[in-house]
Structure formats: C-alpha cells, structure tokens
Amino acid sequence: MHDKTALDLAAGIAAGDFSAREVTTAFLDRIAATDGELNAFLLVDTAGALAAADSVDADRAEGRPLGPLAGVPVAIKDVLATEGLATTCGSRILEGWVPPYDATVTRNLREAGAVIIGKTNMDEFAMGSSTENSAFGPTRNPWDTGLIPGGSSGGSAVAVAARQAPLSLGSDTGGSIRQPAAMCGVVGVKPTYGGVSRYGLVAMASSLDQVGPFATTVADAALLHSVIAGHDPHDSTSLDAPVPPVLQAAQNADIRGMRIGVVKQLAGEGFQAEVRAHFDRSLELLAGAGAEIVEVDCPHFEHALAAYYLIMPSECSSNLAKFDAMRYGLRVGDDGNNSVEQVMGLTREAGFGPEVKRRIMLGTYALSSGYYDAFYGQAQKVRTLIARDFAEAFAEADVLATPTAPTTAFPIGEKVDDPLSMYLQDIATIPANLAGVPGMSLPVGLDEKGLPVGLQFMAPALADDRLYTAGAALEALTGWEARP
Amino acid sequence: MPEISRDEVAHLARLARLDLTEDELEHYAEQLGVILGAVQRVSEVAASDVEPMSHPVAISNVFRTDQRVPGLSAEQALAAAPAVEQDRFRVPRILDEE
Numbered sequence: 323m324h325d326k327t328a329l330d331l332a333a334g335i336a337a338g339d340f341s342a343r344e345v346t347t348a349f350l351d352r353i354a355a356t357d358g359e360l361n362a363f364l365l366v367d368t369a370g371a372l373a374a375a376d377s378v379d380a381d382r383a384e385g386r387p388l389g390p391l392a393g394v395p396v397a398i399k400d401v402l403a404t405e406g407l408a409t410t411c412g413s414r415i416l417e418g419w420v421p422p423y424d425a426t427v428t429r430n431l432r433e434a435g436a437v438i439i440g441k442t443n444m445d446e447f448a449m450g451s452s453t454e455n456s457a458f459g460p461t462r463n464p465w466d467t468g469l470i471p472g473g474s475s476g477g478s479a480v481a482v483a484a485r486q487a488p489l490s491l492g493s494d495t496g497g498s499i500r501q502p503a504a505m506c507g508v509v510g511v512k513p514t515y516g517g518v519s520r521y522g523l524v525a526m527a528s529s530l531d532q533v534g535p536f537a538t539t540v541a542d543a544a545l546l547h548s549v550i551a552g553h554d555p556h557d558s559t560s561l562d563a564p565v566p567p568v569l570q571a572a573q574n575a576d577i578r579g580m581r582i583g584v585v586k587q588l589a590g591e592g593f594q595a596e597v598r599a600h601f602d603r604s605l606e607l608l609a610g611a612g613a614e615i616v617e618v619d620c621p622h623f624e625h626a627l628a629a630y631y632l633i634m635p636s637e638c639s640s641n642l643a644k645f646d647a648m649r650y651g652l653r654v655g656d657d658g659n660n661s662v663e664q665v666m667g668l669t670r671e672a673g674f675g676p677e678v679k680r681r682i683m684l685g686t687y688a689l690s691s692g693y694y695d696a697f698y699g700q701a702q703k704v705r706t707l708i709a710r711d712f713a714e715a716f717a718e719a720d721v722l723a724t725p726t727a728p729t730t731a732f733p734i735g736e737k738v739d740d741p742l743s744m745y746l747q748d749i750a751t752i753p754a755n756l757a758g759v760p761g762m763s764l765p766v767g768l769d770e771k772g773l774p775v776g777l778q779f780m781a782p783a784l785a786d787d788r789l790y791t792a793g794a795a796l797e798a799l800t801g802w803e804a805r806p
Numbered sequence: 807m808p809e810i811s812r813d814e815v816a817h818l819a820r821l822a823r824l825d826l827t828e829d830e831l832e833h834y835a836e837q838l839g840v841i842l843g844a845v846q847r848v849s850e851v852a853a854s855d856v857e858p859m860s861h862p863v864a865i866s867n868v869f870r871t872d873q874r875v876p877g878l879s880a881e882q883a884l885a886a887a888p889a890v891e892q893d894r895f896r897v898p899r900i901l902d903e904e
Binding site for chain 1 (some may be wrong): 810815818819820821822823824825826827830834837838840841842844845846847848849850851853856857858859860861862863865868870878882883885886887888889895897898899900902
C-alpha cells in the first residue's frame with residue numbers, strides 16, 4: 323500500500339478498492355516501523371488521522387462528494403500551524419505550543435479530504451540545510467542513515483522518500499524544499515512567491531518564504547500544489563491571479579520546441595563531478611526529446627548567496643522579535659525580580675539554538691545604523707539585478723535548468739559548525755527565492771555511492787506549470803524508479 | 807575581513823535581547839567576522855543607480871471591506887500564555903522600582 327502514488331491512492335479510495343482507514347493504517351504502521359531510526363516526525367497524530375480517514379469512508383458510504391485528496395495521508399512541516407496539534411518549528415522556545423488556528427494550507431488540506439498524519443522535523447525556524455539544527459535531534463537520510471537528509475524541510479523530504487507518507491508539505495526560503503528533495507531522491511517544488519498562502523506559516527524571511535509540495539512523482543506534486551495554491555485574503559502578499567494549470571501540465575510532458583536555458587554561472591565549478599555528469603546527461607535526454615538547449619548568462623547570480631545572507635538574516639532578526647516570552651511559548655527567569663527585558667533575554671538565550679542566534683545577530687548587525695546602507699541596502703540592489711538577470715534569461719528560455727545542490731548528501735556532523743560551507747548548499751536555489759520565481763527539484767540519477775542527485779528547473783513567476791511539463795518529461799526520460 | 811569585537815557582539819546581543827554566555831560572545835565574534843567577510847562581496851557590485859528591491863511582488867496597500875468577523879476568544883488567546891492573571895497576560899515588571 324505504501325508504495326502507491328497519491329493519485330493511485332485517491333483513485334483507489336474513490337473506487338472502493340480499499341478504504342481510507344486501510345490506507346492510513348498502512349502508513350501509520352510504516353511510520354511506526356521506520357521512524358525510530360529516521361526521526362522524520364516530531365508528532366504522529368494517530369487518533370486524528372484515523373478519525374479523518376473514517377470520515378472519508380463515511381462520506382463515500384453515504385455517496386457524498388469526495389475531495390481531490392480524500393483519504394490520502396499528508397505530513398506537514400512543523401512550521402505550519404495546525405489547530406489543536408502542537409507546532410514547535412523545531413525549537414524549544416515553542417515546545418508544547420498548540421496553535422488556536424489552522425494555516426490556510428492546513429485548511430486547504432482538510433477541505434480536500436486529506437488525512438493529516440503528523441508534523442515533520444526541521445531545522446529550527448527553518449534555518450539550515452541539513453535538519454541538524456532541530457532542537458529535537460537530527461533527521462536521518464533513508465538512503466544512508468549516517469547522512470543528513472538536507473534541510474530545512476528534511477523531515478518532510480524523508481517522510482516521502484521513506485514512504486511514511488505519500489505527500490508532504492515543506493517551506494522554502496533559500497532552497498529548503500528543493501535541496502532536501504535532491505538529497506532524498508524525491509520531487510520538491512517551491513511555487514511562485516505569492517502563489518500559495520503564507521497565513522499560518524511561521525515566518526523566517528517574509529519576502530522569501532513559500533510553502534510547497536513534496537511527492538514521489540511530478541504528477542503527485544502537481545496534485546498537492548493544486549490543492550494549496552490560490553489567493554488568500556489572509557495573506558496580503560498572496561497573488562490574486564489564477565492558479566497555473568499544474569495538473570494538466572504534469573499530464574502533458576510534451577517539450578518539443580521548449581527552450582531550456584542552462585545558467586552559465588551554475589553549470590560547472592563547485593559542483594561534484596557526478597552531479598554535473600547527471601546534469602549533462604539529463605540535458606542530452608531533454609534535447610533528444612525535442613527541447614532546445616540554450617546557454618543563458620546571469621552575471622549577478624554569483625552575488626546571490628552574499629545578498630541572501632544579508633537580506634534573510636535581516637528579516638529573521640525582525641520576525642523572530644515576536645518570541646518575547648510574553649504571550650505564548652517558553653518563559654525563563656520570571657522570578658518576580660527580573661525585569662521584562664531580562665526575562666526576554668534569558669528566555670531567548672535558553673529557547674533558541676546556535677544557528678538561530680547567529681542569524682538574529684547577523685541581521686541585527688546588517689540593519690544597525692551605520693551599516694544599513696552598505697549591507698542591507700546594497701543587498702537589496704543586488705536583488706534587483708538578480709531579478710533583471712532572470713527577466714533577460716526568460717526572454718531567451720522558457721525554463722532554466724541547474725543542478726539543485728552542489729553535492730549529494732553528506733555525513734551528519736560534517737558541516738554543522740562551519741556555517742559558510744553549509745550556506746554554499748543553497749547556491750543554485752537561492753536566486754529563485756530572491757526573484758520570487760518558482761523552482762522544482764526532481765531526482766535524475768544516483769552517484770557512485772548510490773545517493774540521489776537532483777536537477778532544478780526554474781520558470782517565470784506564475785508559470786509554475788512549465789516546471790511540471792519539463793519535470794514530467796524528464797521524469798519519463800530518466801525512468802527514475804530508485805528508492806531507498 | 808571586517809573585524810567584529812567581542813564588545814560589538816555584546817552590544818548586538820543586547821539589542822536582540824539575547825543573554826549570551828561569555829563563550830558564545832567569543833564564538834560569535836569570530837564567526838560573524840568570517841560571515842561578514844564573505845557577504846561583504848555585495849559591495850563590489852556597481853549598483854549606485856539601481857533601485858533596491860524589498861519584495862518580489864510590488865505591493866501597495868491591500869484593503870478588505872470593513873466587516874465584522876469572529877476572532878479568538880479571550881480563553882483561546884490566553885490558552886498558551888506563560889502566565890495569566892485576571893483574564894490577562896501577566897508580564898514581569900516593566901518599570902523600575904523607584
């Protein structure tokens with residue numbers, strides 16, 4: 323049962339081939355058997371999942387209409403609010419916090435009939451590329467449990483890779499869906515900025531964050547994408563535009579005449595040899611199927627990482643100021659003598675982990691008077707230049723292609739104390755967040771150690787459907803079937 | 807590489823309400839210097855005549871109709887509070903004794 327795609331599970335439940343309860347039970351069993359080792363889940367909602375499944379089975383028995391995800395288990399990154407279910411963001415500062423409301427995407431899932439099976443592990447407040455920064459222990463890569471699964475949405479990537487859930491949601495600020503998707507051999511999509519509501523997504527960097535799907539196939543990712551996308555009046559940055567036709571695109575893998583742009587700055591140096599080899603082979607396959615491969619020049623991409631590591635921490639330091647120990651979450655040192663500011667300082671010191679503190683300090687520095695223009699202001703100008711590079715590239719190409727990450731998965735502990743080397747993981751994924759364009763990573767092969775390699779497609783804003791056309795085509799061409 | 811002193815880190819930590827330990831102050835002074843050295847590369851880009859971009863979507867004010875909608879009850883809002891007194895958030899002292 324756990325080997326079936328989400329589309330097959332939904333169709334099977336609708337047809338009565340099996341019940342939603344049978345499906346949910348199969349995945350709960352799978353989690354029970356594997357998660358002691360993998361640690362992909364921070365919370366498994368057995369009772370809630372079975373109740374949701376029973377409700378789908380009752381709807382079907384009564385002949386009521388079923389939603390597109392009726393009875394399909396979905397795991398949710400623990401950065402998204404789930405009413406009545408603890409939401410920690412992988413942080414001690416929020417341990418035990420139970421949100422009084424649902425994120426819009428959580429509500430979208432419930433309305434589509436999905437079975438919310440649990441909350442997944444993540445780097446604290448989505449800050450990291452390895453899921454080692456969780457306060458609740460690292461998540462392990464199912465391809466080799468000595469290795470990181472990527473991050474920050476490592477729990478959601480592993481849940482799908484290890485078939486603990488057919489679908490999951492992640493969030494992506496600089497690559498946090500696409501990079502773990504690459505490391506775990508699954509499909510992960512960061513939609514156009516504003517394409518999916520951020521209401522109820524605990525903000526890391528508000529101008530960069532976006533919620534998106536993980537799945538084992540491009541068509542399944544499209545199914546989940548179509549359920550969560552659309553305008554939301556609760557999010558003032560939500561785009562009031564039609565949802566791109568992602569489902570149709572995933573069914574129509576015709577790329578004849580499609581212009582695929584290879585970004586000169588992200589095709590060579592700094593990428594592991596086998597990552598490049600699989601990338602080149604993928605381009606040959608795409609060309610063989612009728613796509614036109616063109617080279618595009620994005621000269622400012624080489625400054626994307628630097629601009630990102632000024633803009634993102636600046637927004638973090640501002641967003642995380644809300645964790646002040648007054649209205650919810652941890653409170654330390656409230657002994658009747660300490661002042662409110664001392665309690666805030668003690669609580670934040672005790673509640674945040676090292677990477678979160680590092681980024682708060684970096685952002686506080688970049689925004690402080692005397693440094694603002696040279697750091698934050700200049701980074702915002704570079705951001706404009708990167709958006710212009712994209713605009714010019716998309717005049718010559720329908721989609722852009724790069725390797726998703728410079729390497730395959732690396733050992734737990736290898737980079738966690740070396741921030742700069744960890745930050746390099748996102749070199750190919752950050753430009754899309756800065757410009758607000760959509761990106762997809764899909765698996766295209768295995769390296770000599772048997773670890774998955776990902777390829778990234780990027781498309782213009784609101785042309786997310788092109789990712790699915792290109793992705794479905796490449797998926798068929800590589801014949802990817804490997805699993806951990 | 808920009809030098810960042812332990813005292814500067816202590817100042818930033820105060821601004822950010824982080825009661826860092828002595829070890830953390832030392833450690834972050836070193837790490838922030840390295841990271842700032844790397845991100846300082848943005849200053850090499852000629853961009854004096856470029857408009858800064860704060861956001862991927864050009865947003866002006868977003869309005870909704872002025873309609874009453876239900877919000878959280880006091881009970882719901884206080885359910886996760888670290889301390890409650892008389893149906894309100896209880897907070898540590900804000901003013902000095904004198």
